[in-house]
Amino acid sequence: MSKILVIEDEAAIRRVLVKILSEESDQYQLEEAENGSSGLDHIKKNDYDLVLCDIKMPKMDGVEVLQEARKIKPEIPFIMISGHGDLDTAVQTMRLGAFDYISKPPDLNRLLTTVRNALDRKELVVENKILKKKVSKSFEMVGESPEIKSIQEMIEKVAPTDARVLITGSNGTGKELVAHWIHQKSARAAGPFIEVNCAAIPSELIESELFGHVKGAFTSAVKDRAGKFETANNGTLFLDEIGDMSLSAQAKVLRALQENKISRVGSDKDIKVDVRVVAATNKDLQKEIEDGKFREDLYHRLAVILIKVPSLNDRRDDIPLLVSHFAGKIAEEQGISPKQFSKKALAKLQDYNWTGNIRELRNVVERLIILGGKEVSEEDVELFASK
Incomplete structure (x- = not known):
């Protein structure tokens, strides 16, 4: 149900608006x-999906209401x-x-269309916030x-700047994750994050x-087509596997x-x-x-800041935390109850040679x-995690 507030000092107009919308x-x-x-008091105390607000009113006009409301609840149309x-x-x-305006006396069709459009936009804003959290x-x-x-400490220092970052590490270590965190903690977080896998695109x-x-x-x-540099304008462009880029493309990237x-x-x-560019x-x-x-x-242009992501074999102490994290996510994705891993199972996983790093660990946990059994055991690990 959509909650709508009508702010209008003329009682007759207010009643008409309420009647039209309720019908x-x-x-x-x-x-x-x-x-x-x-x-404004109503807005401070309640959550609304939409506000219809007159412009000329005593005590506080509509412009002031809008300006104050935008400070405290900017998502309300x-x-x-x-x-x-x-x-x-x-x-x-x-x-x-403001989303739009309607004139007095209100035209029925324009009013209803504008209200529907404003509510649709509010729903999109909420969905986008949920998506960003996900x-x-x-x-x-x-x-x-x-x-x-x-x-993590390096990201906290580097992210707020516009310094270019070169992330190195073996396949599956989480280089993309580091790039995402740099973007999300930067002043460009509201802008696009565009990823290009240079190894997956033919050189031509x-x-x-x-x-x-x-x-x-x-x-x-x-037809004309914008490239990734244009698409990433005011945001972050992540050039993954930059070492696989052709020399001619490297020259153009250097110029950019x-x-x-x-x-x-x-x-x-x-x-x-x-x-x-990350x-x-x-x-x-x-x-x-x-x-x-x-x-x-080009290397010196890209490597203003160097971040080396360690292999999983170099951070075995994190394996129990990673297993718990992946187990929770996988159970949610599969719609099943979460499973616990025994201490011996975790110890066995910590002894494993993780040539595929984090990516391999996630696959093994899944x-x-x-x-595995109701509780994943050491025997399960020996049986199902072996190569």
């Missing part, structure tokens, strides 16, 4: 306030009610964050080992993927980092971009430089939860 849907719970000050002489002010309120939780950094604490397509292309640039370019501008494939027009690799880039496979000047 439109029995899913609308309506409350009234006869002036701006009373309306406001529809402003404007008299004939209030249209300029109504437009001003939209600049201040995303944040899915990239939770688990561990209390000195190695992980050191990385990587430049188009990163910088976009114009129609006709090559055979399959049937130096000049903060790119040009689409097939175009000589420059496009300004404001992007923080890169990751499982390769030894110093050796790649010696072998002529990676540009040294296998043990599905195939």
Whole structure:
């Protein structure tokens, strides 16, 4: 049920609005306030899905109500009610964050359409907040080992800056997780986080993927297309497996980092971009430089801050915490009751040679939860976790 507050000092108008909305849907719970000050008190004490607010009112006008409400509950959409002489002010309120305005006397169809649209937007805002929490939780950094604490401390220092970061480590160690945390703890957190797996894109397509292309640039370019640098504008671009990028693409990335501008494939027009680049690799880039496979000047541009993610074998003390974390998530995903791991089972897992790192551990935990007993035992680990 949607909770709607109507703030209107003219009782006749207020009654009309309440009557129209109550007849439109029995899913609308309506409350009234006869002036701006009373309306703001209602907003402070209650949660509303929508506020209809007159502009000209005694004690506190609608503009003031909107401004104060935005400070305390910015997610509530406001529809402003404007008299004939209030249209300029109504437009001003939209600049201040109002969803829309309707004129007096209210047109039935416009009122109902605007209310439905505003409620739909509120629902989207709530869904986005839930989604962001889920995303944040899915990239939770688990561990209390000195190695992980050191990385967490580094992220706290680096994230608020715009410094470029190069993350190194073996496959499956959690380099992507580190990149996500850098983004989420940065001033760019509200902006996009765009990931490019350089190893998964053919060398002849990587430049188009990163910088976009114009129609006709090559055979399959049937329309203009923005690249990842443009898509990540005002956010973070994560270049995973940067060591697999072609030398020609490396040259263009270097230019983008130096000049903060790119040009689409097939175009000589420059496009300004404001992007923080975080890169990751499982390769030894110093050796790649010696072998002529990676540009040294690009390496120095990317590696302003270096973060090395340890292998799971180097942080075995975190394995019980990781097992508990994965077990809870997997049980939730599978819709089954969580399983406990015996102390001997955990000790056995800590002795395991984790060549696949965190990714391998998660797969093994899932296998043990599905195939193991009510409590996962040492015997289960020996039976189902062996290679």
